[in-house]
Amino acid sequence: MFLRANDILLSLMGLLVILPIFLFVCVANVWRFGGIFFVQMRVGECGHPFRIIKFRSMRADAPVVPTHLLPEDFIEPWGKFLRRSKVDELPQMLNVLFGDMSLVGPRPCLPTQLDLINARDKAGILDVRPGMTGPAQLKGVDMSDIDRLIAEEVIFFSKFSTSEYFRCILGTIKVVAASTFHLD
Template structure:
Protein backbone atom coordinates (compact mmCIF):
# COMPACT_ATOMS: atom_id res chain seq x y z
CA UNK A 1 0.00 0.00 0.00
CA UNK A 2 2.94 2.32 0.56
CA UNK A 3 4.30 1.82 -2.96
CA UNK A 4 5.55 4.60 -5.26
CA UNK A 5 2.81 3.66 -7.76
CA UNK A 6 0.05 4.13 -5.16
CA UNK A 7 1.62 7.44 -4.13
CA UNK A 8 1.68 8.60 -7.77
CA UNK A 9 -1.97 7.62 -8.21
CA UNK A 10 -2.87 9.37 -4.92
CA UNK A 11 -1.17 12.60 -6.03
CA UNK A 12 -2.75 12.48 -9.48
CA UNK A 13 -6.25 11.83 -8.15
CA UNK A 14 -5.90 14.50 -5.45
CA UNK A 15 -4.80 17.13 -7.97
CA UNK A 16 -7.58 16.18 -10.40
CA UNK A 17 -10.09 16.13 -7.54
CA UNK A 18 -9.06 19.56 -6.27
CA UNK A 19 -9.11 21.03 -9.79
CA UNK A 20 -12.56 19.62 -10.59
CA UNK A 21 -14.19 19.99 -7.20
CA UNK A 22 -12.93 23.40 -6.06
CA UNK A 23 -16.28 25.05 -7.00
CA UNK A 24 -18.15 22.53 -4.81
CA UNK A 25 -15.65 23.05 -2.01
CA UNK A 26 -16.02 26.84 -2.32
CA UNK A 27 -19.82 26.59 -2.07
CA UNK A 28 -19.63 24.27 0.94
CA UNK A 29 -17.15 26.64 2.58
CA UNK A 30 -19.39 29.70 2.06
CA UNK A 31 -22.53 27.88 3.25
CA UNK A 32 -20.50 26.53 6.17
CA UNK A 33 -19.58 30.08 7.20
CA UNK A 34 -23.30 30.74 7.74
CA UNK A 35 -23.86 27.38 9.44
CA UNK A 36 -21.08 27.53 12.03
CA UNK A 37 -18.77 30.46 11.15
CA UNK A 38 -15.97 27.87 11.16
CA UNK A 39 -16.48 25.64 8.10
CA UNK A 40 -13.14 23.83 8.20
CA UNK A 41 -12.60 21.29 10.95
CA UNK A 42 -9.07 20.25 11.81
CA UNK A 43 -8.09 17.62 14.32
CA UNK A 44 -4.91 15.80 15.31
CA UNK A 45 -5.09 12.16 14.24
CA UNK A 46 -2.87 9.09 14.35
CA UNK A 47 -0.93 8.65 11.12
CA UNK A 48 1.52 6.10 9.82
CA UNK A 49 3.64 4.53 12.60
CA UNK A 50 1.78 6.57 15.20
CA UNK A 51 2.95 9.92 13.84
CA UNK A 52 0.55 12.79 14.54
CA UNK A 53 -0.91 14.79 11.66
CA UNK A 54 -3.68 17.33 11.24
CA UNK A 55 -6.72 15.98 9.38
CA UNK A 56 -8.98 18.44 7.54
CA UNK A 57 -12.69 18.07 6.92
CA UNK A 58 -15.68 20.30 6.44
CA UNK A 59 -17.30 20.85 9.82
CA UNK A 60 -20.39 18.71 10.37
CA UNK A 61 -20.86 19.25 14.10
CA UNK A 62 -21.27 22.24 16.37
CA UNK A 63 -18.00 24.00 17.22
CA UNK A 64 -18.55 23.17 20.91
CA UNK A 65 -18.60 19.39 20.29
CA UNK A 66 -16.02 17.48 22.37
CA UNK A 67 -13.03 16.00 20.53
CA UNK A 68 -13.93 12.33 20.84
CA UNK A 69 -14.63 9.51 18.42
CA UNK A 70 -17.75 10.17 16.35
CA UNK A 71 -19.60 7.15 17.73
CA UNK A 72 -19.36 8.79 21.17
CA UNK A 73 -21.03 12.05 20.05
CA UNK A 74 -24.74 12.80 20.44
CA UNK A 75 -26.73 13.12 17.22
CA UNK A 76 -27.85 16.61 18.28
CA UNK A 77 -24.27 17.80 17.72
CA UNK A 78 -24.61 17.38 13.94
CA UNK A 79 -25.66 20.59 12.21
CA UNK A 80 -28.27 20.68 9.42
CA UNK A 81 -25.56 21.28 6.85
CA UNK A 82 -23.43 18.65 8.56
CA UNK A 83 -26.11 15.99 8.07
CA UNK A 84 -26.12 16.70 4.33
CA UNK A 85 -22.32 16.74 4.13
CA UNK A 86 -22.00 13.46 6.05
CA UNK A 87 -24.64 11.70 3.95
CA UNK A 88 -23.06 12.88 0.67
CA UNK A 89 -19.49 12.39 2.01
CA UNK A 90 -18.65 15.93 0.89
CA UNK A 91 -17.24 16.57 4.37
CA UNK A 92 -14.24 14.46 3.35
CA UNK A 93 -13.15 16.67 0.41
CA UNK A 94 -10.57 18.74 2.36
CA UNK A 95 -8.70 15.49 2.99
CA UNK A 96 -7.49 15.77 -0.60
CA UNK A 97 -4.98 18.23 0.90
CA UNK A 98 -3.89 15.54 3.40
CA UNK A 99 -3.37 13.16 0.47
CA UNK A 100 -1.27 15.73 -1.43
CA UNK A 101 0.85 16.31 1.68
CA UNK A 102 1.56 12.56 1.93
CA UNK A 103 -0.19 12.20 5.30
CA UNK A 104 -3.00 10.06 3.88
CA UNK A 105 -3.85 7.89 0.90
CA UNK A 106 -7.22 7.56 -0.80
CA UNK A 107 -7.39 3.99 0.51
CA UNK A 108 -6.21 2.87 3.92
CA UNK A 109 -7.38 2.46 7.51
CA UNK A 110 -9.36 5.51 8.70
CA UNK A 111 -7.16 7.63 11.00
CA UNK A 112 -8.22 7.53 14.63
CA UNK A 113 -7.75 9.86 17.56
CA UNK A 114 -4.92 9.36 20.04
CA UNK A 115 -7.48 8.71 22.81
CA UNK A 116 -8.77 5.63 20.96
CA UNK A 117 -6.16 3.50 22.71
CA UNK A 118 -7.88 0.13 22.18
CA UNK A 119 -8.01 0.67 18.41
CA UNK A 120 -4.39 1.87 18.30
CA UNK A 121 -3.30 -1.24 20.22
CA UNK A 122 -5.33 -3.59 17.99
CA UNK A 123 -3.89 -1.99 14.87
CA UNK A 124 -0.32 -2.19 16.19
CA UNK A 125 -0.77 -5.92 16.92
CA UNK A 126 -1.79 -6.48 13.30
CA UNK A 127 0.69 -4.12 11.60
CA UNK A 128 -2.08 -1.80 10.42
CA UNK A 129 -0.15 1.21 11.73
CA UNK A 130 2.58 0.66 9.11
CA UNK A 131 0.51 2.06 6.23
CA UNK A 132 -0.83 5.52 5.52
CA UNK A 133 -4.34 6.11 6.80
CA UNK A 134 -6.97 6.57 4.12
CA UNK A 135 -10.06 8.49 3.19
CA UNK A 136 -11.82 5.18 2.66
CA UNK A 137 -11.16 1.51 3.12
CA UNK A 138 -12.62 -1.97 3.24
CA UNK A 139 -14.17 -1.43 6.67
CA UNK A 140 -15.89 1.79 5.59
CA UNK A 141 -17.57 0.30 2.53
CA UNK A 142 -18.76 -2.58 4.71
CA UNK A 143 -20.25 -0.32 7.38
CA UNK A 144 -17.70 -1.17 10.11
CA UNK A 145 -16.80 1.86 12.16
CA UNK A 146 -14.55 2.72 15.08
CA UNK A 147 -17.12 1.64 17.67
CA UNK A 148 -15.85 -1.94 17.11
CA UNK A 149 -12.04 -1.57 17.46
CA UNK A 150 -11.14 -5.27 17.31
CA UNK A 151 -13.33 -5.98 14.29
CA UNK A 152 -12.14 -2.81 12.56
CA UNK A 153 -8.46 -3.71 13.05
CA UNK A 154 -9.05 -7.22 11.66
CA UNK A 155 -10.75 -5.84 8.53
CA UNK A 156 -8.03 -3.18 8.12
CA UNK A 157 -5.37 -5.92 8.29
CA UNK A 158 -7.31 -8.00 5.74
CA UNK A 159 -7.41 -5.00 3.37
CA UNK A 160 -3.65 -4.54 3.68
CA UNK A 161 -3.00 -8.24 3.12
CA UNK A 162 -5.24 -8.38 0.03
CA UNK A 163 -4.24 -4.97 -1.34
CA UNK A 164 -3.96 -4.50 -5.08
CA UNK A 165 -4.44 -1.58 -7.46
CA UNK A 166 -7.75 -3.20 -8.46
CA UNK A 167 -8.94 -3.21 -4.83
CA UNK A 168 -7.78 0.41 -4.46
CA UNK A 169 -10.02 1.54 -7.33
CA UNK A 170 -12.93 -0.72 -6.32
CA UNK A 171 -12.96 0.82 -2.83
CA UNK A 172 -12.81 4.38 -4.21
CA UNK A 173 -15.65 3.66 -6.65
CA UNK A 174 -17.73 1.94 -3.96
CA UNK A 175 -17.31 4.95 -1.67
CA UNK A 176 -18.05 7.48 -4.43
CA UNK A 177 -21.22 5.63 -5.40
CA UNK A 178 -22.53 5.62 -1.84
CA UNK A 179 -21.62 2.20 -0.45
CA UNK A 180 -20.95 2.15 3.27
CA UNK A 181 -21.43 4.92 5.76
CA UNK A 182 -19.46 7.16 8.07
CA UNK A 183 -19.02 6.48 11.76
CA UNK A 184 -22.28 5.99 13.62
CA UNK A 185 -23.44 8.73 15.92
CA UNK A 186 -25.30 7.77 19.07
Template sequence: MYINKIKRLIDLILSFLAMILLSWLFLITIATIKLTSKGPAFFFQKRIGKDKKEFNIIKFRTMKIDTPKNTPTHLLESPEKYITSVGKLLRKTSLDELPQLINIIKGDMSIVGPRPALWNQYDLIAERDKYGANNVRPGLTGWAQVNGRDEIPIEIKAKLDGDYIKRMGFIFDIKCMFKTVSCVIKREGVKEGLQEGIRYEEGSGDWCQ
Protein backbone atom coordinates in the same frame (compact mmCIF):
# COMPACT_ATOMS: atom_id res chain seq x y z
CA MET B 1 7.14 -0.98 -6.05
CA TYR B 2 3.39 -0.28 -6.03
CA ILE B 3 3.18 0.66 -2.34
CA ASN B 4 6.30 2.84 -2.24
CA LYS B 5 6.06 4.67 -5.58
CA ILE B 6 3.10 3.93 -7.85
CA LYS B 7 0.44 4.22 -5.14
CA ARG B 8 1.82 7.59 -4.05
CA LEU B 9 1.93 8.84 -7.64
CA ILE B 10 -1.69 7.79 -8.20
CA ASP B 11 -2.69 9.53 -4.95
CA LEU B 12 -1.09 12.79 -6.09
CA ILE B 13 -2.54 12.73 -9.61
CA LEU B 14 -6.08 11.83 -8.54
CA SER B 15 -6.07 14.28 -5.61
CA PHE B 16 -4.86 17.21 -7.73
CA LEU B 17 -7.45 16.41 -10.41
CA ALA B 18 -10.20 16.10 -7.81
CA MET B 19 -9.21 19.43 -6.22
CA ILE B 20 -9.41 21.14 -9.61
CA LEU B 21 -12.65 19.51 -10.74
CA LEU B 22 -14.35 19.99 -7.37
CA SER B 23 -13.08 23.50 -6.65
CA TRP B 24 -16.58 24.88 -7.27
CA LEU B 25 -18.00 22.46 -4.69
CA PHE B 26 -15.34 23.47 -2.16
CA LEU B 27 -16.21 27.14 -2.58
CA ILE B 28 -19.97 26.55 -2.36
CA THR B 29 -19.57 24.36 0.74
CA ILE B 30 -17.31 26.88 2.48
CA ALA B 31 -19.72 29.72 1.75
CA THR B 32 -22.74 27.71 2.90
CA ILE B 33 -21.11 26.70 6.18
CA LYS B 34 -20.08 30.28 6.93
CA LEU B 35 -23.51 31.68 6.06
CA THR B 36 -25.55 29.16 8.07
CA SER B 37 -23.59 28.80 11.32
CA LYS B 38 -21.03 30.57 13.45
CA GLY B 39 -17.45 29.38 13.31
CA PRO B 40 -14.80 28.39 10.75
CA ALA B 41 -15.55 26.36 7.62
CA PHE B 42 -12.86 23.81 8.50
CA PHE B 43 -11.74 22.05 11.62
CA PHE B 44 -8.56 20.15 12.38
CA GLN B 45 -8.42 16.94 14.36
CA LYS B 46 -5.43 15.00 15.68
CA ARG B 47 -5.16 11.56 14.09
CA ILE B 48 -2.65 8.72 13.90
CA GLY B 49 -0.81 8.40 10.61
CA LYS B 50 1.83 6.10 9.12
CA ASP B 51 4.12 4.52 11.72
CA LYS B 52 1.83 6.00 14.39
CA LYS B 53 2.98 9.55 13.77
CA GLU B 54 0.36 12.19 14.58
CA PHE B 55 -1.04 14.61 12.00
CA ASN B 56 -3.98 16.98 11.74
CA ILE B 57 -6.78 15.73 9.54
CA ILE B 58 -8.84 18.41 7.76
CA LYS B 59 -12.62 18.30 7.47
CA PHE B 60 -15.48 20.64 6.76
CA ARG B 61 -17.06 21.68 10.06
CA THR B 62 -20.40 19.95 10.57
CA MET B 63 -21.05 20.72 14.24
CA LYS B 64 -21.94 23.85 16.17
CA ILE B 65 -19.17 25.72 17.96
CA ASP B 66 -20.85 25.18 21.37
CA THR B 67 -20.54 21.40 21.07
CA PRO B 68 -18.69 19.84 24.06
CA LYS B 69 -14.97 19.85 23.35
CA ASN B 70 -12.97 16.66 22.85
CA THR B 71 -16.02 14.42 22.87
CA PRO B 72 -16.40 11.86 20.08
CA THR B 73 -19.70 12.16 18.23
CA HIS B 74 -20.63 8.58 19.07
CA LEU B 75 -20.40 9.35 22.81
CA LEU B 76 -22.85 12.25 22.70
CA GLU B 77 -26.31 11.42 24.02
CA SER B 78 -28.08 13.57 21.42
CA PRO B 79 -25.58 14.37 18.66
CA GLU B 80 -28.30 15.57 16.31
CA LYS B 81 -28.78 18.74 18.35
CA TYR B 82 -25.12 19.68 17.84
CA ILE B 83 -24.96 18.97 14.11
CA THR B 84 -25.67 21.96 11.89
CA SER B 85 -28.36 21.82 9.21
CA VAL B 86 -25.70 21.84 6.50
CA GLY B 87 -23.61 19.42 8.54
CA LYS B 88 -26.30 16.75 8.35
CA LEU B 89 -26.12 16.77 4.57
CA LEU B 90 -22.33 16.86 4.52
CA ARG B 91 -22.10 13.87 6.84
CA LYS B 92 -24.73 11.80 5.04
CA THR B 93 -22.99 12.33 1.70
CA SER B 94 -19.45 12.17 3.21
CA LEU B 95 -18.71 15.55 1.64
CA ASP B 96 -17.27 16.65 4.99
CA GLU B 97 -14.31 14.41 4.14
CA LEU B 98 -13.37 16.25 0.92
CA PRO B 99 -10.72 18.53 2.50
CA GLN B 100 -8.71 15.40 3.22
CA LEU B 101 -7.59 15.63 -0.39
CA ILE B 102 -5.19 18.24 1.03
CA ASN B 103 -3.93 15.66 3.53
CA ILE B 104 -3.32 13.26 0.65
CA ILE B 105 -1.36 15.83 -1.33
CA LYS B 106 0.71 16.65 1.77
CA GLY B 107 1.55 12.97 2.19
CA ASP B 108 -0.33 12.45 5.46
CA MET B 109 -2.83 10.11 3.85
CA SER B 110 -3.58 7.95 0.83
CA ILE B 111 -6.82 7.61 -1.11
CA VAL B 112 -7.22 4.03 0.08
CA GLY B 113 -5.96 2.67 3.39
CA PRO B 114 -7.06 2.10 6.98
CA ARG B 115 -9.03 5.11 8.22
CA PRO B 116 -6.80 7.20 10.54
CA ALA B 117 -7.50 6.43 14.18
CA LEU B 118 -8.25 9.14 16.70
CA TRP B 119 -5.17 9.98 18.77
CA ASN B 120 -6.64 8.37 21.90
CA GLN B 121 -8.13 5.25 20.32
CA TYR B 122 -5.54 3.13 22.02
CA ASP B 123 -7.54 -0.08 21.64
CA LEU B 124 -7.92 0.33 17.87
CA ILE B 125 -4.25 1.29 17.48
CA ALA B 126 -3.20 -1.77 19.50
CA GLU B 127 -5.43 -4.07 17.45
CA ARG B 128 -4.02 -2.68 14.20
CA ASP B 129 -0.49 -3.36 15.44
CA LYS B 130 -1.32 -7.07 15.25
CA TYR B 131 -1.82 -6.76 11.50
CA GLY B 132 0.76 -4.13 10.56
CA ALA B 133 -2.04 -1.72 9.71
CA ASN B 134 -0.31 1.19 11.47
CA ASN B 135 2.66 0.96 9.12
CA VAL B 136 0.98 2.38 6.01
CA ARG B 137 -0.56 5.75 5.18
CA PRO B 138 -4.17 5.93 6.41
CA GLY B 139 -6.82 6.38 3.76
CA LEU B 140 -9.69 8.62 2.76
CA THR B 141 -11.55 5.35 2.42
CA GLY B 142 -10.66 1.78 3.31
CA TRP B 143 -11.65 -1.86 3.23
CA ALA B 144 -13.23 -1.67 6.69
CA GLN B 145 -15.28 1.39 5.66
CA VAL B 146 -16.83 -0.39 2.68
CA ASN B 147 -17.58 -3.46 4.80
CA GLY B 148 -19.57 -1.95 7.63
CA ARG B 149 -18.13 1.50 8.45
CA ASP B 150 -19.71 2.47 11.80
CA GLU B 151 -21.56 -0.82 12.28
CA ILE B 152 -18.58 -3.04 13.10
CA PRO B 153 -16.67 -3.38 16.39
CA ILE B 154 -13.04 -2.37 16.68
CA GLU B 155 -11.68 -5.93 16.62
CA ILE B 156 -13.36 -6.68 13.30
CA LYS B 157 -12.44 -3.28 11.91
CA ALA B 158 -8.76 -3.89 12.68
CA LYS B 159 -8.90 -7.36 11.12
CA LEU B 160 -10.40 -5.90 7.93
CA ASP B 161 -7.61 -3.33 7.91
CA GLY B 162 -5.19 -6.23 8.19
CA ASP B 163 -6.89 -7.96 5.25
CA TYR B 164 -6.33 -4.80 3.24
CA ILE B 165 -2.62 -4.83 4.07
CA LYS B 166 -2.34 -8.42 2.81
CA ARG B 167 -4.22 -7.69 -0.42
CA MET B 168 -2.93 -4.18 -1.08
CA GLY B 169 -2.42 -3.53 -4.77
CA PHE B 170 -3.69 -1.52 -7.71
CA ILE B 171 -6.68 -3.76 -8.50
CA PHE B 172 -7.73 -4.03 -4.86
CA ASP B 173 -7.48 -0.25 -4.40
CA ILE B 174 -9.73 0.24 -7.44
CA LYS B 175 -12.20 -2.23 -5.94
CA CYS B 176 -12.24 -0.25 -2.66
CA MET B 177 -12.87 3.00 -4.56
CA PHE B 178 -15.84 1.58 -6.47
CA LYS B 179 -17.31 0.06 -3.32
CA THR B 180 -16.89 3.43 -1.59
CA VAL B 181 -18.97 5.17 -4.25
CA SER B 182 -21.67 2.52 -3.83
CA CYS B 183 -21.69 2.86 -0.02
CA VAL B 184 -21.91 6.67 -0.19
CA ILE B 185 -24.80 6.53 -2.65
CA LYS B 186 -26.64 3.97 -0.52
CA ARG B 187 -25.58 5.72 2.72
CA GLU B 188 -24.66 2.38 4.27
CA GLY B 189 -23.16 1.91 7.71
CA VAL B 190 -23.53 5.43 9.13
CA LYS B 191 -24.55 5.74 12.77
CA GLU B 192 -24.82 8.76 15.05
CA GLY B 193 -24.70 8.89 18.84
CA LEU B 194 -24.60 6.20 21.52
CA GLN B 195 -25.49 2.72 20.34
CA GLU B 196 -26.12 -0.26 22.59
CA GLY B 197 -24.23 -3.53 22.36
CA ILE B 198 -21.46 -2.38 20.03
CA ARG B 199 -18.60 0.11 20.06
CA TYR B 200 -18.17 2.61 17.28
CA GLU B 201 -14.96 4.22 16.18
CA GLU B 202 -15.97 7.58 14.81
CA GLY B 203 -19.73 7.99 14.63
CA SER B 204 -19.96 9.75 11.30
CA GLY B 205 -16.35 10.74 11.41
CA ASP B 206 -16.29 13.98 13.41
CA TRP B 207 -14.94 14.83 16.79
CA CYS B 208 -16.48 17.95 18.22
CA GLN B 209 -14.19 20.87 17.50
Protein backbone atom coordinates in the same frame (compact mmCIF):
# COMPACT_ATOMS: atom_id res chain seq x y z
CA MET C 1 5.74 4.84 -5.12
CA PHE C 2 3.17 4.05 -7.82
CA LEU C 3 0.30 4.34 -5.33
CA ARG C 4 1.66 7.66 -4.04
CA ALA C 5 1.73 8.98 -7.61
CA ASN C 6 -1.88 7.82 -8.03
CA ASP C 7 -2.82 9.54 -4.77
CA ILE C 8 -1.33 12.83 -5.95
CA LEU C 9 -2.79 12.66 -9.46
CA LEU C 10 -6.28 11.58 -8.37
CA SER C 11 -6.37 14.13 -5.52
CA LEU C 12 -5.42 16.97 -7.86
CA MET C 13 -8.04 15.85 -10.39
CA GLY C 14 -10.60 15.40 -7.62
CA LEU C 15 -9.96 18.87 -6.22
CA LEU C 16 -10.44 20.39 -9.68
CA VAL C 17 -13.68 18.47 -10.25
CA ILE C 18 -15.14 19.33 -6.85
CA LEU C 19 -13.99 22.96 -6.81
CA PRO C 20 -17.56 24.35 -7.25
CA ILE C 21 -18.83 22.13 -4.40
CA PHE C 22 -15.81 23.08 -2.31
CA LEU C 23 -16.48 26.80 -2.77
CA PHE C 24 -20.21 26.43 -2.07
CA VAL C 25 -19.56 24.53 1.18
CA CYS C 26 -16.98 27.13 2.23
CA VAL C 27 -19.53 29.93 1.87
CA ALA C 28 -22.32 27.91 3.51
CA ASN C 29 -20.09 26.92 6.43
CA VAL C 30 -19.01 30.48 7.11
CA TRP C 31 -22.67 31.47 7.13
CA ARG C 32 -23.87 28.49 9.19
CA PHE C 33 -21.01 27.59 11.55
CA GLY C 34 -18.80 30.67 11.46
CA GLY C 35 -15.85 28.64 10.21
CA ILE C 36 -15.01 26.60 7.15
CA PHE C 37 -12.74 23.85 8.36
CA PHE C 38 -12.46 21.51 11.30
CA VAL C 39 -8.85 20.55 12.01
CA GLN C 40 -8.08 17.79 14.47
CA MET C 41 -5.11 15.68 15.51
CA ARG C 42 -5.24 12.09 14.27
CA VAL C 43 -2.91 9.11 14.37
CA GLY C 44 -1.04 8.61 11.12
CA GLU C 45 1.38 6.13 9.62
CA CYS C 46 3.62 4.47 12.26
CA GLY C 47 1.66 6.28 14.97
CA HIS C 48 2.86 9.75 13.96
CA PRO C 49 0.30 12.48 14.66
CA PHE C 50 -1.02 14.73 11.90
CA ARG C 51 -3.77 17.31 11.49
CA ILE C 52 -6.75 16.04 9.52
CA ILE C 53 -8.75 18.63 7.59
CA LYS C 54 -12.53 18.37 7.21
CA PHE C 55 -15.36 20.73 6.47
CA ARG C 56 -16.93 21.81 9.73
CA SER C 57 -20.13 19.82 10.22
CA MET C 58 -20.87 20.39 13.89
CA ARG C 59 -21.06 23.17 16.38
CA ALA C 60 -17.77 24.73 17.44
CA ASP C 61 -18.38 23.71 21.08
CA ALA C 62 -18.67 19.99 20.26
CA PRO C 63 -16.52 17.79 22.54
CA VAL C 64 -13.48 16.01 21.08
CA VAL C 65 -14.76 12.43 21.10
CA PRO C 66 -15.24 9.75 18.45
CA THR C 67 -18.29 10.52 16.29
CA HIS C 68 -20.24 7.49 17.52
CA LEU C 69 -20.04 8.92 21.08
CA LEU C 70 -21.10 12.46 20.10
CA PRO C 71 -24.59 13.56 21.20
CA GLU C 72 -26.87 14.27 18.20
CA ASP C 73 -27.58 17.89 19.15
CA PHE C 74 -24.02 18.91 18.20
CA ILE C 75 -24.70 18.10 14.54
CA GLU C 76 -27.23 20.36 12.84
CA PRO C 77 -29.19 19.54 9.61
CA TRP C 78 -26.58 21.10 7.27
CA GLY C 79 -23.87 19.16 9.10
CA LYS C 80 -25.90 15.94 8.86
CA PHE C 81 -26.12 16.40 5.09
CA LEU C 82 -22.37 17.04 4.86
CA ARG C 83 -21.70 13.87 6.84
CA ARG C 84 -24.24 11.65 5.06
CA SER C 85 -22.94 12.73 1.65
CA LYS C 86 -19.32 12.54 2.88
CA VAL C 87 -18.76 16.06 1.53
CA ASP C 88 -17.23 16.91 4.93
CA GLU C 89 -14.37 14.52 4.06
CA LEU C 90 -13.37 16.22 0.77
CA PRO C 91 -10.74 18.57 2.27
CA GLN C 92 -8.79 15.44 3.20
CA MET C 93 -7.62 15.45 -0.42
CA LEU C 94 -5.28 18.17 0.86
CA ASN C 95 -4.00 15.72 3.49
CA VAL C 96 -3.38 13.26 0.65
CA LEU C 97 -1.41 15.88 -1.28
CA PHE C 98 0.62 16.74 1.86
CA GLY C 99 1.48 13.03 2.26
CA ASP C 100 -0.30 12.57 5.60
CA MET C 101 -2.91 10.29 4.06
CA SER C 102 -3.60 8.10 1.05
CA LEU C 103 -6.87 7.86 -0.82
CA VAL C 104 -7.12 4.24 0.38
CA GLY C 105 -6.02 3.11 3.82
CA PRO C 106 -7.34 2.54 7.32
CA ARG C 107 -9.33 5.54 8.55
CA PRO C 108 -7.19 7.59 10.94
CA CYS C 109 -8.29 7.48 14.56
CA LEU C 110 -8.08 9.95 17.41
CA PRO C 111 -5.01 9.81 19.69
CA THR C 112 -7.41 9.03 22.56
CA GLN C 113 -8.57 5.77 20.94
CA LEU C 114 -5.80 3.79 22.62
CA ASP C 115 -7.49 0.37 22.31
CA LEU C 116 -7.77 0.83 18.55
CA ILE C 117 -4.21 2.17 18.23
CA ASN C 118 -2.80 -0.78 20.19
CA ALA C 119 -4.85 -3.31 18.19
CA ARG C 120 -3.72 -1.76 14.89
CA ASP C 121 -0.11 -1.74 16.08
CA LYS C 122 -0.24 -5.45 16.99
CA ALA C 123 -1.86 -6.29 13.63
CA GLY C 124 0.65 -4.21 11.61
CA ILE C 125 -2.08 -1.86 10.37
CA LEU C 126 -0.44 1.15 12.02
CA ASP C 127 2.36 0.78 9.43
CA VAL C 128 -0.11 1.61 6.65
CA ARG C 129 -0.69 5.25 5.67
CA PRO C 130 -4.23 6.19 6.75
CA GLY C 131 -6.77 6.80 4.01
CA MET C 132 -9.84 8.75 3.07
CA THR C 133 -11.57 5.44 2.52
CA GLY C 134 -10.84 1.83 3.28
CA PRO C 135 -12.31 -1.65 3.46
CA ALA C 136 -14.25 -1.01 6.65
CA GLN C 137 -16.11 1.92 5.12
CA LEU C 138 -17.25 -0.24 2.21
CA LYS C 139 -18.66 -2.81 4.62
CA GLY C 140 -20.17 -0.31 7.05
CA VAL C 141 -17.83 -1.24 9.90
CA ASP C 142 -17.53 1.47 12.51
CA MET C 143 -14.44 2.20 14.63
CA SER C 144 -16.47 1.26 17.71
CA ASP C 145 -16.29 -2.42 16.65
CA ILE C 146 -12.52 -2.77 17.00
CA ASP C 147 -12.31 -6.55 16.48
CA ARG C 148 -14.32 -6.50 13.26
CA LEU C 149 -12.51 -3.38 12.04
CA ILE C 150 -9.07 -4.94 12.56
CA ALA C 151 -10.19 -8.19 10.90
CA GLU C 152 -11.41 -6.32 7.80
CA GLU C 153 -8.26 -4.21 7.63
CA VAL C 154 -5.90 -7.18 8.03
CA ILE C 155 -7.65 -9.15 5.27
CA PHE C 156 -7.73 -6.17 2.90
CA PHE C 157 -4.18 -4.92 3.41
CA SER C 158 -2.62 -8.40 3.36
CA LYS C 159 -3.77 -8.73 -0.27
CA PHE C 160 -3.53 -5.03 -1.15
CA SER C 161 -2.73 -4.25 -4.77
CA THR C 162 -3.26 -1.53 -7.35
CA SER C 163 -6.48 -3.22 -8.46
CA GLU C 164 -7.73 -3.32 -4.84
CA TYR C 165 -6.84 0.37 -4.54
CA PHE C 166 -9.01 1.31 -7.52
CA ARG C 167 -11.76 -1.15 -6.54
CA CYS C 168 -11.96 0.51 -3.12
CA ILE C 169 -12.15 4.01 -4.63
CA LEU C 170 -14.88 3.01 -7.09
CA GLY C 171 -16.74 1.10 -4.37
CA THR C 172 -16.64 4.16 -2.13
CA ILE C 173 -18.05 6.38 -4.88
CA LYS C 174 -20.89 3.88 -5.36
CA VAL C 175 -21.64 3.62 -1.61
CA VAL C 176 -21.56 7.41 -1.13
CA ALA C 177 -23.79 8.02 -4.17
CA ALA C 178 -26.27 5.40 -2.94
CA SER C 179 -26.46 6.83 0.58
CA THR C 180 -26.56 10.46 -0.58
CA PHE C 181 -29.14 10.03 -3.30
CA HIS C 182 -30.91 7.02 -1.73
CA LEU C 183 -30.07 4.72 -4.66
CA ASP C 184 -30.19 1.55 -2.54
